[in-house]
Amino acid sequence: MKDNLSLQEAQKVILLSQGVHKSHQLGKGKEVTYQVIEAINYVQIDSISVVERAHHHSIWNRAENYDPIHIAQLLEDKHIFEYWSHAASYLPMKHYRYSLPRKNAITQGDMHWFKKDKKSMSHVLERIKSEGPLQAKDFKDPRESKTGWWDWKPAKKALEQLFMQGDLMVVKRQGFQKVYDLTERVLPSNIDISTPSEEDYLRHLIINYLKANAIGTPGQIAYLLKGIKTSVKKYCMQMEEDGLLISVTVNKQSYFSLPTITHLLEKKLSRNKVKILSPFDNLIIQRKRTQDLFNYEYQIECYVPENKRKIGYFSLPLLWNARFSGRMDVKMDRKVGVLNILNLHLETEEAEEFILDLKKELDKFLSFNNGSCINVIKITSKNTKLADAQVKKFTAILIA
Numbered sequence: 034m035k036d037n038l039s040l041q042e043a044q045k046v047i048l049l050s051q052g053v054h055k056s057h058q059l060g061k062g063k064e065v066t067y068q069v070i071e072a073i074n075y076v077q078i079d080s081i082s083v084v085e086r087a088h089h090h091s092i093w094n095r096a097e098n099y100d101p102i103h104i105a106q107l108l109e110d111k112h113i114f115e116y117w118s119h120a121a122s123y124l125p126m127k128h129y130r131y132s133l134p135r136k137n138a139i140t141q142g143d144m145h146w147f148k149k150d151k152k153s154m155s156h157v158l159e160r161i162k163s164e165g166p167l168q169a170k171d172f173k174d175p176r177e178s179k180t181g182w183w184d185w186k187p188a189k190k191a192l193e194q195l196f197m198q199g200d201l202m203v204v205k206r207q208g209f210q211k212v213y214d215l216t217e218r219v220l221p222s223n224i225d226i227s228t229p230s231e232e233d234y235l236r237h238l239i240i241n242y243l244k245a246n247a248i249g250t251p252g253q254i255a256y257l258l259k260g261i262k263t264s265v266k267k268y269c270m271q272m273e274e275d276g277l278l279i280s281v282t283v284n285k286q287s288y289f290s291l292p293t294i295t296h297l298l299e300k301k302l303s304r305n306k307v308k309i310l311s312p313f314d315n316l317i318i319q320r321k322r323t324q325d326l327f328n329y330e331y332q333i334e335c336y337v338p339e340n341k342r343k344i345g346y347f348s349l350p351l352l353w354n355a356r357f358s359g360r361m362d363v364k365m366d367r368k369v370g371v372l373n374i375l376n377l378h379l380e381t382e383e384a385e386e387f388i389l390d391l392k393k394e395l396d397k398f399l400s401f402n403n404g405s406c407i408n409v410i411k412i413t414s415k416n417t418k419l420a421d422a423q424v425k426k427f428t429a430i431l432i433a
Contacts, residue, residue, distance in 0.1 A: 119257035136199035153191035248288035329357035370405035
């Protein structure tokens, strides 16, 4: 195995590991959905629904014939569970024990979002014990004063605190609202609930990150995980000494990788494909990594004041083969079935060829969002001003 990877080789192994250009899949239905979640470690949940929500969008890009109902089925089958990765996520149930270090730390005093309200926590826990699964809205009592301690806002905080420290789990979602139940009533009987040692936890974190992402620095592996970067770096170096990891260099930056990266380099990457990614897709969620390895600077602008947005509220990254070639601000009008392209921003010199490949994926994306037609409002380009004739031609291709 050579120590240096070209940027193109690095991009190839990352995309193969992430599975966004996979051509053939084993199994079907919810089994493939589970395989995707296991392969990429987690899928981030997000509430924004301008188009189909992020967790469905990210899986759809990797699982042929994906149906959003698969998530509910996998939760019901107890094959996945909801918890925190770097953000709220669905994770493989077989990895449950690796959520325990965080849960234990929160139980012992680490603060997630807010301070504990023990009275509220006791109240909601007792009600769930006696009544079964409940939502936050089940704790709102119109007879009580809105300033009462059991008003729905304190109850919601208590539910989240009990969820984060492991007393409760999310058994399902109704209208995107969490339904909580006691952990002992949700966990499968055969699941390992022993707390891993620090070494076991670090090994799990490192190996699974590298399986999903091919290469990584200690900082990337420990992304948004509190206080473990130094430990991750130390243990990566130990694993390298033991022959379990290797070091590779890309653009003068050192990364760790599994020795199996050699096999990835021998595989072929599907070409002539465009992928319309969620802003929260695992491939691009670490923005600095995406910029370093794909030369693509991306920012989701829904959190940016409207007068400071450059592309639009919810621009989707556009991956063409192994390079990012644009972004597309979109909004689905579900009442009339129209997918509005508010701004298609091109970042490639091969615009017409890209548009033709984008059209193939755009039709699939429209179907995924249960739409019936496409409306193009604006097309812009990063490098050159598009002629009116070009805009008309590209628009005609996309709406055909």
